[in-house]
Amino acid sequence: MTKNFRQIASGKVIVSRYDGVVLRMLSFLLLLSGFAFSTAHGEHSFCQNLTASPTLTPFVDPLTIPPTIDVSTGVQVTLGAYKITQKLHSELPATTLYAYGTSEKTASLPGPTLEATRHKPAHVRFENHIPDSETFLITDTTIHWANPARGGVPIVTHLHGAEAPSDSDGHPDGWFTARGETGHKFVTQNYTYPNSQVAATLWYHDHTVGITRNNVLAGLAGFYIIRSPSEEPRNLPSGRFEVPLMIQDKQLWTNGSINFPDVGDSPDNHPNWCPEYFGDIMLVNGVAWPHLDVYRAKYRFRIVNAANARFLTLSLSEPSLQFIQIGTDGGFLPFPMYLDNLTMAPGYRTDVIVDFSRLPVGTAVYLNNSAPAPFPSGDPDFSPPSTNSVMAFRVVREPAGFRIPQFAVPRTMGPMPVPSYDSKSVMRRSLTLVENDDADGNPLGAVLNNHTWMDPVTETPKVGSVEIWEIINFTPDAHPIHIHLIQFLFLNQQAFNQTAHDAGDCTLDEDFPHPESCFVESPQRPDLTQVGWKDTVIVWPSKVTRLWIKWTPRDGLPFPFNPVSGPGYVWHCHILDHEDNDMMRPLAMLY
Template identity: 30%
Template sequence: MRRRALLGAGATVLGAGALTAAGWPLLSRYAREGLPGKVMTSRAELPAAFRTPLPIPRVLEPVSSNGTTDTYELTQQHAELEILPGLRTAAWTYGGTFPGPTIVSRSGRRTVVRHRNELDRPAVVHLHGGHTPAASDGYPTSLILPADGSYDAHRVHQDMTGGPHGHAMGHGAMDLAEGSRTYTYPFDQRAATLWYHDHRMSYTGAAVWMGLAGFHLVHDDEEERLPLPRGDRDIPLMITDRSFAADGSFQYPWLDAQLRTPGVTDAYMNGVLGDVILVNGAPWPVHQVRRLRYRLRLLNASNARLYKLQLDPQPEGGGGFVQIGSDGGLLDAPRRHDTLEIAPAERFDVVVDFSRYRPGTRVRLLNRFGDGSTAQVMRFDVGSGSPRDDTTVPGKLSDVPRLDPGRATVTRDFHFRGSDVGWTINGTEYEPGNSLARPALGQVEIWRFTTNFHHPIHVHLDHFQVLSRNNRDIGPFDHGWKDTVDLRPAEAVEIVTRFTDYPGTYMLHCHNLEHEDMAMMADFTTA
């Protein structure tokens, strides 16, 4: 692996030839911010922005329900989608769509999802943000093998360990299910915007890029008592970037196009960026809104790209985004923002009041970390008239008890590093079964993350609260319960957490998916 040249060059280098050919500055705004990744330039003819209506992912209906449990079935399958007008894109999908269908659950009520794998490669499903028993968490070697019987343990082992990007792994580390697997989610957790995605070891970046992602929303009584927008004014927005080949297929820098060897080519080891921004699978879509409040559930489902979102024009007086929730559900009180910085896997629930705009206003959602085709995300077209709005954003949203760091019995350090060894945590590349921590259930702990590069850090099982950045106050986007925190170069972030309910082995990892695939993961085991 020619890691040394990449890592010695700094956090981000974009192809200067591609940028200047497109008429962009030699160094893009994204690169000037020191953000990770390299752009793959599309070869397909790209559509004009704001021509495609915003798709809303369908809500999946349960196949059965009883007094305690709702059961769903989803098939992972190949599909041909029209993402760019007039072209067909081969995708790996949940239920034939990208994003996959939205699953809606109730806090305190069990959800069971049976996944059948009709793809031509193994898969794993992780419910991101779920408080989940270990057997259903989506451990990266708990595989669903293809239903056609084309894979056995030996071939799986070769795929995961072969080549320069493979992981150390013994056959005993694998848990193989033939054709299907059932995931059980008790949902002993509060209302929140969750998402599900593939989590197969060494191949997560490729699988998510190809389409394996969808929303899973959890509701509860506390949230429903609030007079927040709902129904067609409660909109999940999955923001991703992709690039496309001339025939419309997804373009990804596979190290091996047959996917027998994991990883990406050396130039993209710091993350793959696309030049097309998709929202709910549509390029730069447009959505008609009334002069009312809307709840927008923003999810950054990109492999590596960070966004700085801003409304244009800003409403008079600013504060166009009223944040009501984070990764783990409602904040204690709303927080107003002019911009939102959102790293891969983070979620922000915001309310936007479109009555602050005149009828006919076209409000763009911009990306201030972007240039050229990545500088805008979508558009909202504000309708005429002034219908009565029966919603509001209360000054108090929820009781969010603070974990007391003074009660922490352990402080643990996790160092996220890029070096000529590779992407590592505490100096080691990922090895399944090698736990870096063994927290006791119910015990308050402080975890300290440090880095020399830019990494969004995700912790499985339980949410956490951010305590500090570089021994100072938390950032403007760190409030509430989090499961992913944006860790910037040469930064130390302290979090406080407490793992509850479920013993077993869980994950801590970078959610830059190329970093994750190239070994920036670690196990921790609760007991």
Template identity: 40%
Template sequence: MDRVLVFSVPWLALFLVLTTTWAEDRLINPSQLEMFVDELPDMPRIHGFDVVNGVPKPKRLRIGMFKKEWKFHRDLPPTPVFAYGVSKNNATVPGPTIEAIYGVDTYVTWKNHLPSKHILPWDPTIPTAVPSTKKGIPTVVHLHGVIGEPESDGHAESWFTNRFAEKGPTWTKKTYHYRNFQQPGNLWYHDHAMGLTRVNLLAGLVGAYIIRHPKVEGPLGLPYGDEFDRTLMVFDRSFRINGSIYMNSTGNNPSIHPQWQPEYFGDAIIVNGKAWPHATVRRRKYRFRIINASNARFFRFFFTNGLRFIYVAADSVYLEEHVVTNEILLAPSEIADVVIDFSKSKSDTVILANNAKYPFPDGDPVNEANGKVMKFIIKKDKEVDTWRVPKKLIKYPSPELSSASQTRYIALYEYTSNTDEPIHLYINGKPYEEPVTETQKKGPQRYGM
């Protein structure tokens, strides 16, 4: 005889609550998410300059940080994120791509509109920006790769909270000044608050920044324009079945650091805010500025049909000569600027794949989920392609090296627990909080342009 369970209403309500809580703590299996169903987005583009009578002039921007919901995949519920944008409605993950002109100043007022409570767990036992009122999430923006004034660098202790209510000990001003007086190339901006950088980036606070130099780059004839010159920001994330970003809330050494872990690896590969997207391209050359915005994951990109990459720039500078390669290895924060000639493809579709072990180089092999990045659908008809990739790109002046007046040795110490898990890092045996021991001598700067 079958047994029938009868619940009173209070017990049924408790059962439903417990079931819901259990479900929200479960991770979604990436195999449940169909690949290549979402179209690759282009992030909004913002000019960091005005054009007056055909001449670029300095411009002032206001870009905020907002909590909102973002769809990483067609079949995932909306995900709470932190996002950059000129408004909450226009905020995206990644944030808007800022395009600047060489030698023309860009001014950005970064506005913190974040709430008091973080969407991810963070560990107060490591050096961390904590407002005295414990209200508001500290943030500060670092433009990675920039050459400029220290006050606009986004120092970890220059953080600020919503409406600048509280500020870190090295905070100096609201509006950052980017002189853009360096080689044309690719940079990226991200949160840099002390002890919160990892969780703020995982929440979504990343974006691209491009410095262009039309007089230098124009004669090269490389692919140009919104359709043919695109940024790909790649990172990994894991999700719960309710759509929220998953981050383990238990540390490797919970008796010392309750939450902190040295590395984060996600199950799904995200490109421009979508998990395993697809893009339709024409049979001609395209330029892709690929940024690895992961916390710890290396990528070794390759095409499944043998299509090759033409390397034209690395990080924030052009190469002197292009390099043709079958694969690209990118560590976190590195940028590969490549041209891909889809007219060389013998198939109408091609997968951009990854085979880098994690942690790199001796960790676990990739699986189906993190071994695929995105899919390109190639139109059948060939086209007349006016873009080219010259062998010689940008020639830089020979560096002027002076003889060193002092030789110094810098050692990085990693301290571990009894179970061989990292506890903390010291430089020359000293923690970050120690007083400065050396001051760099100020001298002339050369940017090679």
């Protein structure tokens, strides 16, 4: 959804985004025309042409570890959203954020890690203590959004990856403000998470309709970890050797504030909405390019890509090291995979072990990123050199008398998931991803199956049924598609000739290698980064991606709650800028 040239304001002036002089002149013209919006930094921010962040020294600040809260006790935990300031780098002033915490004093980016135990329900009350009359990151009111009549910053929290009743799922229209106003799907602020699912890394984040991109970028995100001590592999790295890593990108002004576009790609239609937000600073746990001191030992890293739109392809600078992947979105893999790199879309979680035990003290290992943005085609402007580095690991000597635990990498971690279905009788859903542009080719948004968020529900799976979803991507970008409530398996993907399809010269109704088929290959198995139980999957451009979905909990048992009641669920693109502008659809379970 990116363009090398854009149309600015009503003067129909086409400018290159690389021409800073012209852009400054246009900013002046916009001010004269009354089109301008007031900004705290005194400059306009043009979509995908943001002023570069100040130069910062990387790897000087230590990685912070968010505090943990045990939610397995049966006692309700209250988690509020607050407006705070937090230093993201020691060379910058503190940044204004919205953040989760048990109080304004304890709120932080990321929020506290909620530690759950399988089969022990967690009770969490979410409260909104944000005093602002509107979000400090500009809201585009021309797209469908919460729009509280009395003002305020609406929030609603989604636990990403949870098997939870829909009144605790964080429905986008279930928002509420600090002023007592609620969305039309609001049920309660008191959520119950059954935690009946297997051990896994989840994360919670804001999910308010139309401003999810604003609120998550502002800081409303945190880890949620489900443990199952009797079922997990023994002797995995734990304690100080188990580290959560939440990766995001941001663009900052010299005063520390977040640089967020206030001039969109198609300002005549959407004055402020931008198709993807890319920043030039990489943050891990709310720290820009941090470092972590590690002993010569095995470490377990639970990684979440919490970026608005940036995909990640992570690698380690030390050639002797690999990622030993033991888990994905839905929990443990059947066996570890030894990988040189990890590709993670927004919303992905990856559970890996890295073994530093053979490295000499004093070694520096860098966690690097090589994913193009937008993904997968790429534009060098959106992947500056600063985004190629994420953080540093510094191998240090353990304190005198400290004995390093001898952790192990398990050989197996569970049975191999096998998707089974009757190919003749299984329910198949053919779903399309389509981008809409204005007359000049600038993105206006994208839709799922040619429906908007407000259109009546069309995906109504039956509890216990098996479905095959065939997602056809007609857009030029890869999209991470997230389905609430359940985990699924990636069956295969198949490339097709989109040019011939659009010209009407072939059909997707015929299999390869039929002469009238648009497919240019037989179905291909998923790559290693798509293996295992998933709730978010990369759907590549000009490909059909097929998913096996059984509408039950991951373990195949009945839901421990009524999945049909409440406001319902959703499925959507997890590029937050797309999700906010109609690339999201309701989903209703039926008996």
